[in-house]
Amino acid sequence: MVDNRRISLRIPILGLSYVGKTQIMNRFILNNFNPSYHETTRANFLTKELELENKIATIEIWDTIGLEHTHSLGRSFLRGTNAIILVYSCDSNESLESLKTIFETNKNYYPSEHIYIIFANKKDSNNRQVSYEKGLQFATNINAGFFEVSAMTGENIEEAFRSIINKCLIKLN
Numbered sequence: 042m043v044d045n046r047r048i049s050l051r052i053p054i055l056g057l058s059y060v061g062k063t064q065i066m067n068r069f070i071l072n073n074f075n076p077s078y079h080e081t082t083r084a085n086f087l088t089k090e091l092e093l094e095n096k097i098a099t100i101e102i103w104d105t106i107g108l109e110h111t112h113s114l115g116r117s118f119l120r121g122t123n124a125i126i127l128v129y130s131c132d133s134n135e136s137l138e139s140l141k142t143i144f145e146t147n148k149n150y151y152p153s154e155h156i157y158i159i160f161a162n163k164k165d166s167n168n169r170q171v172s173y174e175k176g177l178q179f180a181t182n183i184n185a186g187f188f189e190v191s192a193m194t195g196e197n198i199e200e201a202f203r204s205i206i207n208k209c210l211i212k213l214n
């Protein structure tokens with residue numbers, strides 16, 4: 042019998058290398074953080090089950106490699122995703138500029154009216170280059186949600202994921 046209470050959501054995390062994509066996934070799924078850097082060499086995912094509004098949601102978070110070389114992930118990867126997390130790092134102007142390119146390059150591959158959310162990671166950093174207002178402006182321009190987060194301290198990670206998952210549930214209903 043099909044269990045109508047069960048849904049699954051596939052959500053990739055995109056952004057330049059070193060912005061913290063892997064650690065955001067680790068913080069949300071495993072509640073841990075690793076301060077040392079290990080380059081991600083292939084896309085892989087972790088899952089977590091959440092109970093929300095009488096539904097049991099299996100959340101599949103896809104970690105990806107940095108996109109500075111091709112900027113493009115391709116149609117087959119993006120098809121079938123429920124929402125997309127775009128990450129830049131508060132301490133890197135370059136990472137925000139690069140995110141704009143990543144968004145423009147891939148936007149034709151996403152299903153129309155796709156759900157986007159911007160994570161401005163490393164909110165904890167003492168070397169801030171991107172103001173809250175500048176990040177929010179970009180998010181508003183592309184009609185995306187916006188959260189400043191820190192995978193290191195965990196600040197806002199749960200809230201940001203809850204927000205995107207709620208939007209996915211509303212769209213599925």
Ligand SMILES: Nc1nc2c(ncn2[C@@H]2O[C@H](COP(=O)(O)OP(=O)(O)O)[C@@H](O)[C@H]2O)c(=O)[nH]1
Nearest residue numbers: 058059060061062063064076078163191192193
């Ligand atoms: N200060 C700070 N460092 C972070 C944060 N998130 C990730 N990092 C560090 O930034 C580096 C790159 O993180 P990683 O998740 O591997 O980036 P990715 O290449 O986008 O997957 C690692 O050394 C992380 O420990 C954060 O929220 N704050």
Ligand SMILES: [Mg+2]
Nearest residue numbers: 062063080081
């Ligand atoms: Mg990585």
